[in-house]
Amino acid sequence: MTYDSQKRATAAYRKRSVKQLVIRFYPNENDENMYAWLKEQDNTTEYIKSLIRKDMHNERELP
Known part of the structure; x- marks a missing residue:
């Protein structure tokens, strides 16, 4: 039981x-595809x- 406090x-x-x-996904083909992909994870x-x-790791490796 969780108390109010x-x-x-x-x-x-x-x-x-x-x-x-x-993150907001708008009703266009590109956003809908990304949203569907993300929801599959x-x-x-x-x-x-x-x-x-x-991405951070790749940024560090660039000269």
Whole structure:
């Protein structure tokens, strides 16, 4: 059982510490294809983070 005080503390922590982004996909063919691909992934958050890590790694390797 989760108490109201714990819910408030968790919400306060998230507001203070957790960063969040929103991605919007519009009803056009390119965005719809990307959205469908993303939804097929087992863990969309980890998938996006892995793409960012790869991109960051590739940026470091460039002269």
